[in-house]
Amino acid sequence: MERRPGGRSARVRDAVRQATLAELGEHGYSGLTVESVAIRSGVHKTTVYRRWGSVEGLIADALELAREEPWPMPDTGSLQDDLRGIVRLVQSGFADPVAGPISTAFVAAAVLSGDAARSLHDFFTARHEQAAVVVRRAVERGELPPDTDGAEVIRMAVAPIYYRLFVTHEPVTERDAERAADAAAAAARAGVIRVV
Amino acid sequence: MERRPGGRSARVRDAVRQATLAELGEHGYSGLTVESVAIRSGVHKTTVYRRWGSVEGLIADALELAREEPWPMPDTGSLQDDLRGIVRLVQSGFADPVAGPISTAFVAAAVLSGDAARSLHDFFTARHEQAAVVVRRAVERGELPPDTDGAEVIRMAVAPIYYRLFVTHEPVTERDAERAADAAAAAARAGVIRVV
Known part of the structure; x- marks a missing residue:
């Protein structure tokens, strides 16, 4: 051995x-x-x-x-469907009886502790980077303007889920997830989510 | 007396x-x-x-x-500018040295306490209702489809601000506020934020 x-x-x-x-x-x-x-x-x-x-x-x-856990990114050939996949993964993750409370605890910890906030910040920076690949591919396919801000498209797609869960304390359905993804995709296509 | x-x-x-x-x-x-x-x-x-x-x-x-405090709604004649006004008010409210910590404390309280979560839920329901007037006016002007979900447009406009403040712990600039408002306006115009 x-x-x-x-x-x-x-x-x-x-x-x-x-x-x-x-x-x-x-x-x-x-x-x-x-x-x-x-x-x-x-x-x-x-x-x-x-x-x-x-x-x-x-x-x-x-x-x-x-953060080290693999986060499989969809590659459907359409930005809207890729974003739907990502946001549904976030929504179903929080609905999961095992993973949900852990993710919720991380967000709560970061609201209360500056150290945890810094860790969570780094975690999300990595996640946004990973997920931005679906935006890059859409740019390469000619779906989006070249100066589209990939991380910001991801933020806008997932933010309504977190807003309902941790700010307004409203329920989140799969339909809410799809609508948030569709809105981010439409805004990106309209050319308003560009690098500033 | x-x-x-x-x-x-x-x-x-x-x-x-x-x-x-x-x-x-x-x-x-x-x-x-x-x-x-x-x-x-x-x-x-x-x-x-x-x-x-x-x-x-x-x-x-x-x-x-x-909740009883008046929340003056902009009426610029353009959905995009009205939403910019609303989201900038949220962003500048959190940046305010007096009001900011109070709003932050409400969000933190609701993450930790079910009672506070229910109070905050009611607070935001009222706020979404109030703000949805800018969406209703845009529908009346013919800017948006008649079945646009007003409260959901507001959620999508403000969610990226709260996401940065309370989830990813990233800084929030006035430009971030404008971009979030523009994205929600573009998505609403594209007809993807409808009542489900």
Whole structure:
């Protein structure tokens, strides 16, 4: 059996990150404690405190794990359908009984903690970059003006979902997701979402 | 001097609501306590507890005060310019050193408390209704299809501002506000924001 340097350390980190996600999913941000993550992960409490420092440190590290997860981008040949795929993925993610509460806990944590806000900011920067590929392809197909702002098209497509979930506290349906995607696609085609 | 029935009670309520807003502005949701509102308003703590119950009750009542505030709607003769006026008002409101922290505290409170979420939901329902007049006028002018969903146009215009402020934690400029308004106007004109 091979012994890799850092193998044990990497396993400890993975156990703590998985335990953080599981605790967030079950108890939300306000229920997350270093103690509960230590118990769930089987890693000693003093180790968790030494390496992660606090609940905010745990969240930042768990978000890094989430950021590394592959986010499959649709490639339907139409901007509108690609955006529909992306926004429906966001909507169904929040509706999911396991993933939904975890994502909700991340947003709540960032509203309350500057550290978590910085982690979430980096997470979304990466997500916008990834998703902007569907806008780039639409530009290449001649569907959109060349100076269309890809990240901004993505923001406009997903923003109404987050607005309903975290600001107005209204329900979100699949039809709402489609309408938001269609609106972003129409605005991009009209040439009003350009790089400033 | 006239003595109106309920005059004292109304003055007490007003003092408590004003104190709640001032405390939210200075210390945010996590710093709001029944005690600090009692001290600031000059109303006895037991009275505040009896009539408002808790921090959530104070927030719900302060939101009702905010909901009653006049929200002047632009009437420029163009949907795009009307929407720009509305979204710039939202953006500049959050940038305001006095009003900004209060609005931020309301959103944070609603992320953490179901009672505050219900109050904020009602607040935004009223705001969407008020603002939808600019969409109705655009329909009457023949700028938009008759079955355009007014509240949804407003949601789409303002959502990117809230998304940056409370989800991705990105800065928001006046140009971002204009671009969001222009996108919602273009999508409405394209006929993709209809009543479902």
